[in-house]
Amino acid sequence: MTFLEQQDFPRFQPRVLARLMKSILVGGILSTTPLVSLALASDVTTAETESLEVISVKGSYSRSLERAVDLKKSNTGFSDSIVATDVADFPEQNLAEALQRMPGVTIERNKGLGSKVNVRSLPTEFTHVSINNLATASGSGGRDVEFDIFASEIIQSVTVQKSPSAADEEGGIAGSVQISTARPFDYSDSKFILSAEGAHNSISKEIDPKLSLLASDTFGDWGALVSFSTSQRTNRTDSNSGINFRPMGRFLEASGARSAQAITVLERDAGVTVNDRLDKNETNRIIFQDKVGDRVYLNDQDKWGATASLQYKPSNTFSLTFDAMLGGYKAVEDEYDAAAYTASSRSTLETIHDYDDTTLAEYGIVVLTDVSYTATQHEFLSKERINDTDFTQYSLALDWQLQGWDINALVGYSGADKTLDYANLKHVAYASSRSRWTANGGETLASAGFDMYSSPESYLFEAYETELENVTDDKYAAQLDFKKALELGFLPALSSVQFGVRYTDKSKERQFGATKIQGPTAGSSEWVNTRTMADSQLQLVTDIVPGGNYQPKDLNWMQISNDYARNTFRYSGFSVPFNAKDYYRVDEEVLSLYAMANMDFDLAGKPVFLNAGVRAVDTSVLSFGYHQIQNADGSTGFTTEPISKEGSYNELLPSLNMTMEVLDDVLVRAAASETLMRPALTNIAYKRSVSWNSFRFTDGNPDLKPTYAKQWELGVEWYLENGGLLAASYFWKDIEGVVRQELTGTVPNVEKLNANGSLDGYYEFDVYQPVNAEGSYKVTGLELIAQLPLSRLHPVLDGFGINANYTILDNTLTGSSDLDIPTPPEGLADTTWNFTFYYENESFDARISYNYKDKYVEVIERSLYPVYRDAYGQTDIALGYKLNDNIKLSLKAINVTDEATKGYTLTPAFPVINEYSGRRISLGLRADF
Template identity: 75%
Template sequence: MMTTCREAALSAPHRKLLSLAIGHALIGGLLCAPLHTLAQETTAATPDGSTTLEARQLDTVTVAGTYSKALEKATDLKRYDVRFSDSIVATDVADFPEQNLAEAMQRMPGVTIERNKGLGTRVNVRGLPSEFTMVSINNLATASGSGGRDVQFDIFASEVLQSVTVQKSPTAADEEGGIAGSVQIATARPFDFDQRKLAFSAEAAHNSISEEVDPKLSFIASDTWGDWGALVSYSRAQRTNRTDANSGINFRPMGRFLEASGTRGTQAAAVLARDAGIVVKDRRDSNETSRIVFQDKVGDRVYLNDQEQWGATASLQYKPSNTFGLSLDAMLGGFDTTEDEYDAAAYTASSRSTLDTIHAYDDTTLSQYGMVVLRDVSYTATQHEMLSKERINETDYRQLSANLDWAPGDWKVNALVGYSGARRDSDFANLKHVAYGPSRSRWTARGGETLPSAGFDMYNSPGAYRFEAYETEVEQVKDDKYAAQLDLTRQMNLAFLPALSSVQFGARYTDKSKTREYGMGKIQGPGAGSTAWVNTRTLADSPLRNVTDITGGKAYQVKELQWAQVSNDDARRIFRYPGYVTPLDDGQFYQVDEQVLSLYAMANFDFDIGRVPVHINAGARGVDTTVDSSGFHQVQNSDGSTGYTATPISKQGSYRDVLPSLNMNAELAHNLLLRAAASETLMRPALTDIAYKRTVSWNDFRFSDGNPDLKPTTAKQWEVGLEQYLDNGGLLAASYFWKQIQGVVRQELTGVVPNVEKLNANGSLDGYYDFDVYQPVNADGAYKVTGLELVAQLPLSMLHPALEGLGINANYTMLDNSLTGASDLDIPTPPEGLAEKAYNFTLYYERDRFDARVSYNYKDKYVEYIERNMYPVYRDAYGQTDLSMGYRLNDHMKLSLEVINLTDEATTGYTIDPAFPTMYELSGRRVSLGFRADF
């Protein structure tokens, strides 16, 4: 659907054009317009990074109509931006198979994605975590319903977007550069097209596991009437995907048993000494007991994810002349998901259990960390669980903006006002039945398994499972942002300083607010307060069906296994008694308000060093930020009674910074460009980390608090690169970048709450424990990240005429970093989300009416999370092959066939070492047939 482009450095004949437009991501119409047309256009400076005044009228959707021609135009346009950046532009609906915007971006140099059950969700730039990336739509920082600052790209339909630019070296005029980079998204406007535009596409996609066929429809209509133009676009998609998984197999520290009172702790110590020769010196020394680990839980799971995604844009433009333009833009959308999870699990670390027999252990694989892993163990009282979980998320987003472009004389004026908002409503339910009994659990090559013990088959004994609870949770997140910006550019012609071509300055104000409400409830009987069903009702008392009959599709794919559970539809009908509503907890409310005032100025210089033309953009941005955080703090009762009281609390914080930037390019020889950039930039902490709140993890004996005193993470960075343009439209490029990052946000132990009362799920007392308090803090010290990025775009006809129509588009990114994650056991850990290696390779063929592309995307392993702040859990390296073929019936209609995950790759993960897998997931192959009409 998208075609990769890159913004360009300037060649000598077009110095004047760059002096007008420098500092802005030349996306939208500018990116894929023909070079000779751009050279004739007069452009207006626009700080939004989305357009220039006249260039947006060029037709970017149908640039030559083919992937190869779009790549060829992209190499020409590479000379028009002094910065390091890459772009994708809407050219043909069948260019690449993808399910959302994240997957459309994954083929750009330095861009990788995070996948969740077969769907691309978040975007990583240059291997760095997603929270290091700034995202904006039409120059408005995008609201997110996630509660953080990272944007979930799966909510955006790529069909309603015109272009996406990943900017890797900022200028002072940019709102924020992002430590990894800045993703700037633009929607289409009517004067992007030089004539009336009407396009329609339809697609039907089949998933190999769910065996469902999902529809997707989209259209765009645009026209202009003299000085006026209007555009509307719309996209709607349905996705039904099933994922089968053997997962949830995490490390659990032996302190879970050793610190228990009574015989549980003494028996665990005795079994360790008898079967593994391990003598525990201090059963309450967590540094010792946390280095002896066993399986927390072994689970076989089936997920069914139903998604409805829609998006719409509208644009109204008034353009009476080439020196004046007014645009009104709107973007609306929704992303609703219902995920059913059916989980058969053995929770070996239950509150009743301890070690019985250690059949096998591993004291060598992790010996460098002083760790022993109990690989195969029998337990005295495993909690076998049948869990029917339902997650309903409804996300609505909207964006409205007005943009003024005016060019009186030597001045260029751009003004922007806008609003961006998102709301997410979440509803979670978990029907839980348990059966206690001895078991034997062990690791396997793909994950783990639980063996039958004492005549008990956990998968086929519904009468043994007792009802424990039907738990519900609700969450409501609102995110709103208002922005206003005024940008002025003045063309200069000074006799005493001829190199100074223009100056630019401006101001921007943003007001951002995020609120969150949360509540939970527990049903244990047929009415409010009733516990009549606890330990009396069994799983067999409810209607049961095999899980794959509930979800539909093929048999369980991970192993030869089948079991029966209660469907989530039946669970709602049976267990939610009339009038039940999950109560909101006032003590879980929080609100964060943030106001930012930015002032910036920069200058553009054009001069020659000998025969080498040089362009330099230099500037600085000052930011002044005020943050108000309010919520409730859970304080343990001081009168001696158990429990906590929610106490209102609020705090105001502020910080200021000056962020300089320098970008330059030079044409060293014919078609050989040198680029260089240096800057300071920042990423603000997630609002959920700033908020006053306390959450509890009863199984981990931990409180997690917010920290209103957090400061931004900052980075100093520079980059240098060479780009060689070939006469046949090809491109070879290489760049080296360096970043020094300070103030990385980490979770750290900041206190202990003694004697916390912990109850079992049935309300009985489990005991009194000391709970650790963790908070996000800005870590001390600075960390370095260096990397190499390579790009090769080559038509293979340069090798032999018989290869006409064949070509490759490939890129490779490699990182080396000293940045470490936070492991309380001092296990060397990269930061979460950082992959050291990634590459994309596309082979394409286009002749006459037929085209085909096969693309392979690879992302190296990365730390997904750090279990209990001790054990890094890795998402394994993953490579996926996608295929797209198209046949043009005539000048207006095209058929396409697309395949996502052609080789049906599994998603895998492990804890510290691949010898200890923690997940094995299969989400299947997706094959789609599409039709497009373009008039």
């Protein structure tokens, strides 16, 4: 029984239909205005309107590009696609990395692995994702999808729809990623494909296996298909990181000698006079290093995915298809961290050796770049993160042509169940230290006879911290669409009308618990300040994890392995209970009605296709959880009580897509629409969380509205022979209602404890909530595509080709900094480009690809300082050789130049991360029968 079931929360009664009909009447959809004048757009599905023959070993990369170009040309709006071989034949590690080859698509990487997708460099939460026309759950807290849980080998095609139509479930402000899995009647005959691969990582030195298969056949009116992929990945990442900005309020707000000494040292060594030690606007502009850490990560992944499709197709006018997609993803990440936490509760400034008051002078910021501290908390942390996600999706689709009507129906379910298990074994030693920035990160120097890396007997056990989180993400959907071809004598241009209805019911439930072990039995604190690090089994960190030397610098240290920690410190019968105060659940119901029309006519002697329509969307939200309120008697404690709240909104979203063939194979394409992106479910959740280090409460906000965009795009596309394409488009977006974290109140006299349970002090905590920011922001961009077989230039270049794209943005969209530091929003990069050069003949193919993403803001630390992920470019290579008509050998390499991931706060003068994940080489064999 969940915490919700134990409470008398109001039941969520569907009421969206009544409100939607009211909004339709008010909006005038049922007025005397003809439906045609309001109507929109394209077919129900764009990538699925035609059967796709899967490109196999008998095909080629150029054939897959040709098929993708055909889809782009026939689609109503702006879009790009990849199919079969293009998805599976690059050296990607998951679906996100397969998508990065597409125009305008980049990815966010986490320790060398693509995890989230950006379309046109906009933040990931602006992208809508669906699989087989069903919006996808992945267990994340937002609307974004965690692509690293999906195997690319089981995907048939992907279309990124950049201009929405009324028939789309959601348009997505950046775009909509529409993923399709294979069906048996996609093939002209029976098919069996088997591939095996082994991949080697240059740092971990491990070899990881991957196995995939697909089997499909038809039996008269029936067809069946199954596919399966399983893989393991062991990746090591070495990182000199954690060198964040920390405002001087950490010391100045402390009582007694700590603040007095900090004031004295600031004036003595840096000439900085503190006027009001409690004025955050002043203290937030005096910066020191929060922590300097050297870290080694080992990430072990086991991933599997499977699809099944059962199709009944007695004729070309009727088909009934059941699709299933299942998957499992388990990642165990070990982190071994040796760090100097300069901002400890015992410490303050001792000596400022160097400072910088010029680099960030325009913001009034002084950075203390080289400082000795009185009592740094030196830490050895052995952290273990286990992510176990199960994914399930089922859908039943009907396609029926009946007496001039095209009828399409869909019912489906998408769900993800994620369990996150976290543990942190912490040993600390307090001593004076000197920490400073270096060219690539930071370092801590030995001082006062104490070397933090070689004194395990000085480190005392503080706690073995554990957390357990379970997230259940479910979505049910039903859709019914009707399309009618017309031949009207009084309006011959109107070729067809289409209308439909869609209902979705989405629910996200989260349970969380945390506890600390400080002794050999429950409630015991026997080990605190008595057990030392030397009392445990120690190993060199480079022996605990496979591979060679620590990459960022010449350094090694002793650490306690996570296997030893789990076996030693978790006493018999230990478990992590869920806490009521951390529970929340969000239910969301959406009902949409749409109508659209297609028109074919000539304009100035040129054929024109016009698609126009409108979607009416009505949404109800119910959020419930537990709220922490200060005790009524005025004491500093808090009482937890259940609470719930409803929210709602409705919108009319018009759209228009048009193409004109101005010359043979030269299209001018135009689109305009209004669209939305719903707020993250974690932001809607009615809950309060706390960040003790930031002195902050964060509340949810069920009254959040979506982020809206008005957008238009104009482009020209020249379709050449053999899949060639030259295209350029200019897009414009006006975005309003961007979700920001905003200070909405304060809570005085909050008791804050140290990790060992001692009193740190009483502080005033800020209360932040996500809100829809006022005003609107402009984003404009240019996208260029060149897909060119070079045989067009000269016959000697037969077999050579390029596939390149370039996207550049100009925007007024800003992130939220309480210091009014101008910054783009998180995830937005100004420039991205991809370039692939390939060669192929009957038996051999080779491709080299370079992907580049400009710098972008990764996080706005403490809502004050933008932290940038530096510009990153990666080179990948794929080679293939056909041993015979059925078997192909491949050699692939990821990040062949071994690029490092770097980041900085505000300017590269203050680096925060220097991270190495290595290169990956794989050898594979693929058989196709």
